[in-house]
Amino acid sequence: MLTIALRTARTRWVTFVGSFLALALGVGLITTMGLGLAATLDAPRRLPERFAQAPVVVKGDDVLRVPVKGGQRTGRIAHPGPVTPELARRLADLGPTTEDRSFPVRPDDGPEQLVGHPWSVAAFAPYTLDAGRAPHSDDEVVTTGWAPTGARIGTDHGPVTVVGTVTERGFEDAVFFTDARAAHLSPAVDQLVVAADPTAVQDAVRALPGGQGAEVRVLTGRDRRYADPDPERDSEALLSVNAVLGTAGGVTGFVSLFVVASTFAFAVAQRRKEFALLRTSGATPGQIRRTVIAEALLLGVAASAAGCLLGAYGAPLFVSSLVDEGLAPRWFTLGDATWPFHLAFWTGLLVALAGAVAASWRAGRVAPAEALREAAFETRIMTPGRGLLGAGLLLVGLGTLAHALLADPSELLHRKTYIGRPMLFIVAFALLSPVLVRPLVRLIAWLPARLPGAGGMLIREYAAAGIRRTAAVAAPVLVTVALAGSLLGTTATLNEAKAAEIRQRTTADHVITAGPGGFDPATIERIRAVPGTEISSTAATTVHVLEEGTALIRSDARAADPRALARTTRLPLTAGSVTDLDDDSVIVTEEWERHTVGSTVEVWLGDGTRKALRIAAVMSIGTGGNGAYVTPANAPGATVDRIDVRVAPATDRRAVGAALAAAAKPAGGRVLTADRWTSENRPGTRRTTRAGLLLVLGIALLYTGIALANTLVMATSDRARDLAVLRLAGATRRQVLRLVAGESLLVVFVGAVAGTLVAALNLLGVRAALGLLHVRSGLVIPWDALTATFAACAAVAVAAAVVPAALSLRRGTVEGAGVRDQ
Structure with a gap:
């Protein structure tokens, strides 16, 4: 049978070239995706950036820890507290300390995401001067190269002169003020660098009265990266890359099996006369089947080996493109994992054999004279097994779709579902x-x-x-x-x-969005003072809830005054009223485990505070982004970042728009009509x-x-x-x-x-x-x-x-x- 398979491959080379290319390409893609997945799983932990040279960094704890049966669940606190003056004094007794502050800076001409720091913390990155000198007065700054030495720049904190530049390090666009000026612009101490023994710092933190030490985090070694801006951005990027590669690998396997199976089935249908002649010369059905499977084995081995070689060369280029497009972190590279080669090779071989199995059974059923008598018009176009399998898959697809619609419609909107579900219907329709x-x-x-x-x-x-x-x-x-x-x-x-x-939720005439840092109270009052307007200012925050006693669920939330919110926004409520919201209640969605108006739910607020709140109203699930609503009292640390404005009837809307723009400009706010805001968002x-x-x-x-x-x-x-x-x-x-x-x-x-x-x-x-x-x-x-x-x-x-x-x-x-x- 092996000899016959070899001779068949030589005489019917057109068939095998197409199948070889399809399978080799599939194995190559699986190898590439597998090597990428291995790199995401074995990626090195990100190193500290802003505090790479700092001995110890102390900051407010931003990790929520909730004890559950058998352990604890953790979440990310949206608004961790600052370093208190009492803690700063205690740590100063252990050694030299450096106060770190981060605050937004809005220049007249420069990067949009510009952050300010005191000059004294620059040495911990380390930033080093490559031109000019350090700042000495309140109107002097050092930049990360986005503005040259000697430039005079207007900012929301007043005009400043660039007296020095440092080499840009890739993770932020920064401007450094004197320590005194930074302390005036941002009084709260975000983080504290301590030049002391880490154990002594830990002991000092634990000795804080009233359990305050539990709200403080001491960072050393690699953990200093948690003091960087957005420390989880690389992890989130790797998760996205992992999902993309996993999905692509799954589709590759599915399509390659489909193509190879289809190719073998058609090839067998074309060779009915050839198999009939073999049967006439004494070949048994088993020998015919083994011939087809032997051809698939030869094809699978050769194509899988070629595909692994192709993937070995293609994976570095693919990973490089991910980094260049910003889909993966800058440091993301391939590792030395070998399991993707084994996975791809054996998957390719199994795909080839699986694609040939059904074809081999059809080939074995050819009678000695059957194909010679068969007319060109095909009378038997569907075997019973194929028909039953196709109809069964179609019924399963329709049944699972109906079940999802009745049980949990939101499940159909998840990416894994809407990518995987079409495969079932595709196979069913292809079989039929x-x-x-x-x-x-x-x-x-x-x-x-x-x-x-x-x-x-x-x-x-x-x-x-x-x-x-x-x-x-x-x-x-x-x-x-x-x-x-x-x-x-x-x-x-x-x-x-x-x-x-x-569109349905926005009933305001204007929406004012804030720049980095949000709106300060003075800006909100200037906007409120514009005649002929009614405003609703809201702030982004989070709430956590423990569901089923084990799952800690985070929900994005907004803090708002309920009466003002009701006049500028139309929430998709299914029960309750917006105006029933107060400092002891919360508005939730139907996807919460407990979502009955009047019932009490225990939540953890944006700063980690645990609180029992009454459910004032319930929103529909919608597309999944409705979040929750609380009052400002339940969002400590949250900054207003959006203001909805209703304009009174018979008011000059152009004049109101111009007045709002003038009031919001010092804080970097943008005034948009509701239609334009909806379009841009x-x-x-x-x-x-x-x-x-x-x-x-x-x-x-x-x-x-x-x-x-x-x-x-x-x-x-x-x-x-x-x-x-x-x-x-x-x-x-x-x-x-x-x-x-x-x-x-x-x-x-x-x-x-x-x-x-x-x-x-x-x-x-x-x-x-x-x-x-x-x-x-x-x-x-x-x-x-x-x-x-x-x-x-x-x-x-x-x-x-x-x-x-x-x-x-x-x-x-x-x-x-x-x-x-x-």
Whole structure:
């Protein structure tokens, strides 16, 4: 059987080249994704940045620790407290201390995210002067190179002169003031650098009266990175990269199995006469099956080895592109893990064997004379097993969709769900494609078949007669179109739903957004004093709640005055009233474990304070971003960052807008009309999510191109006799090639229609979920992406069918029958 497999591979090299390329590419992609995943799992911990040279850093504890049965749960506190004067005095007795402060600086011309620090902390990064000198007076500063020495710059803290620059270190755009000026601009001490023994510092912290030591964190070694701005940004980036690579790897495995299985199935269908001759010469069904499996084994070993080699070269380039695009941290590199190579190789081999199993059973059932008697028109297009499996998967998909809609509609809006769920329907429709293809061909070709001439009729009949060929070509198109429509359509529909929520909730005439640092009380009072206006100022905060006794859930929240909030915002309430909110209550959403108006829920506020609050009102879940609402008393440390403004009737709106802009300008505030604010804050797909979707669709499109080219080259090569008959009937070479191209376009269109049906089914499930979640939004179908996908598939299909047909005609197949070219 191995000898026969080798000879078969040599004589039917077209079939094996396409399968080899598809499988090798799949293994290469799995290797690349696996090496990237290994790098995210084994990535080195981030080193300290701002305090790389600091001995000990003391700061308010920003970790919430909640004891539960069997351990504790932790969360991130949104507003940790500052270092108290009492603690600073105690630590000063142990050794020299340096006070650190961070505050926003808004220059007239410079970086948007500019942060101010006292000059004395610059040495701990370390920042070193590369030009000029240190600041000595209140109007002198040192910058990280974004402004040159000698420049005079206007800021929200007054004009300053740049007297020195330091080398930029990549993690912040900074401006350094004198220590006295920094203390005046930001009195609270954010962090304290202590030049003392860490153990002594720990003892001093624990000795604080009243348990205050539990609210302080002492950082040494690598833990000093927690004193940096946004210390979790690299971890979050790695999680995003991990999710993207995992999803892409899963799709690669799914599509490669699909393509290889489809290729083997079509190859077996084409070789029925060959297998019948082997059966006539005495081969048993088991020997036929072993021949097909031996071919798959040869293909799998060779393609998997080539794919691993391809992945070894491609992974560094892929990781480099992730870093260059800002999707991964600057220090992210490949490690020395070897398990991705083993995973990719054996996955490729198993994919090849799994794709050949079903084909081998079909090959073994060929009777000695069956294929020799079979007509060109295929009468048996669906085996019972394939039909039952396809129908079963379709019922399972519909059943799980219905269950999700009834039990938890919000689950359908999660990324893992809307990426994974289409796979079930894709496989079901692909298995049922032989049944779907013929009626779709008849429907789509109804008009062309009635046009003058025989071309349209011949195209329809050829496609309808060769159902296996038509289904094999349509299947990869179905996969790609269904993925493009489902993934891009779902993200676009969710974005539109979120935008609809924003529009429905905003009843203000103007929205004022703050720059870094938020609005100070003086600015809020200036805005409030503008005649003819009513304002609602809100601040971002968080609340944590312990659900089911074990899960610590964080919810984004906003702090607002309830009466002002009710006049400028329309919350999606399902129970209760906004005006019932007070200092002893909270507004929650229906996704909270406890969400009954009047009941009490225990929460941890943004500064870690534990408090029992009564539920004043309940909001619908919506798309998942409704959060919670508390009063300012329950958001200690939160800074107002948004002000909604209602303008009184019969008031000059232009004059009000100009007055609001003048009042907000000193704090860096932007005054926008409600429509413009809604437009600018229209939700979009995150860069990492978008990159992951494009990667998935790129893989699917690449595989589709390979599958189309492989199947059509195989099919067209076996149709030399059909082409000869057409030439004998009087068709010119151009007419024959137009017929081949038209049939290819028809089959691609059939696959596109079937894929669109799958995408529509998935999108209708998402739209039904949004309706159950009380979100009024339309369904967004990505016609541009679907059209582009169809065009790409059509171009590949036409080229892969026309070129072999043209070569077949030029080799004299037709001329040998006595027909000359016209």
